[in-house]
Amino acid sequence: MEQGREAHCSTEETFTAEYKMMMTLGQGQFSEVKLAFHIPTVSCVAVKICRNQKYASLIKSEINIMKSLAHPNIIKLFHVVQTRETTYLVMEHASEGDLLHHVLELGSLEESEARRLFTQILHAVQYCHDKFIIHRDIKADNILLDHRGNAKLCDFGISAKVIPGQKLSGFCGTLNYCAPELFGKEAYDGRTTDIWSLGVLLFFMVTGRFPFKAYSAVRVIQQILTANFRVPPHVSVDIRDLILKLLIINPYRRLTIGQIMRHPMVRNSEACLPPTSPHLSQAPRALALSGP
Template identity: 60%
Template structure:
């Protein structure tokens, strides 16, 4: 096990007694996400199920490490990693209103003010990732969740990578309809600019209710993307139109950075219900009421404080984060 990284290991029966699996929330190429009931805290969580094995180990570890490192109000909260012989389970916050795709496809689609607010929140999340040298590489409507308060949460870091600014990537990955045109070439590409392209496709989808590139065949879709052949519907306001055109620039060097996007009037003036740099901190100063509740469950107070201070992501920290999620007013910010 890596130094500083704690993983809870158990057998399938023990896991099933703690996390009772319910409905399937989503399926991807490498994982299934299920709604689960966390028995000790009487609360719902989302569980991403990854198969173990030689070919999956590095990818699974990369996703867990990235999720541990990201703590932001518009990124889905990671609670704990649990491993059994066959599977790795990522325990996460449950966003009860589903994904953004569902919101776009509902009758009438998104109201313009909602589209502006949610997109601004997604941009905040991506900026936080980029500021921490992380490229998501699969930003799309399916990977934006909506919580009980109606706020956006970026999720699914299965394709995310840490990239030193200026370093180029070579691997083709992502969802074809959202893919940056540079991914089809033979030259290495800028992952940060690729995320910006993804945001352009996402914003278009949010306001137009259909994707900008939508030919039925993969070859035809590829040609559309390479030519950046799209048209913005007439009903889209001019400030949103301008951002879409900027984000979907053929030349990646001409696309704005995330920081530049945040200064555009559409984002700057939107009611995102949070300051741009508002980042949730890990609970370094524990809530007395939550610690008291955990002590009643048999946890040692000193052990709780230690795991929060050192960010161990062990069983005690997972329990604390789950209880904290149920009572957000009980938390105190970390001081360093």
């Protein structure tokens, strides 16, 4: 298919005639994601099925954000179908599943693999932040792996597009990955909350567990608010150092994206990164056509 084309819309009749729904890949609060077969091009895609009734504004925001993104480490939106009750988002399918299950199956990642994937994820987040998009739910569940083993950031359902200097407010995200400032009453810089989540993600990748985990949500929050965690001794010095510089209570003392890029762990990883898969190479060609 041609690259750089905008996601387009079509009628429900065309959509149902061209796609065969298969297994469910995931389920969320207001949506589910199914594997689907695009009959004209004999290709697999992921279809996010959203209920419009209560979440129309979130769905609209997600579509607008995803349409603006074109990065090899971010899941691509191909096609949108909207009816009165339901919105279908046809997206790139990452055939190797999500990072959460991948890590749990292995117990933890080899450090070389953790460095490679984390660096790819970091590039995706930097790209978003450069476009003033805050993901707000970075977690292993929202990192998919394609057929070449490359990381793909997905699920922009609660993401926010901000203007320079704009702060966010309110609790948002998944508890184990949430930054301390999310539990306060003051507005916060969304970029620093994403960076905290990256620290939790890196810890999980190299240990197979979360830095903040307890039998109750109250206890987890207490651990987060005091940054009460311990990096296991087997973790390499440069990875340990980066984790400690990301999981800092004061958001203004956390490393910025630019500083993370210059950190030895990431600098050393960049040199051995394999080429990412050609963007959109697995997409159905018919989905490249622009529509209304």
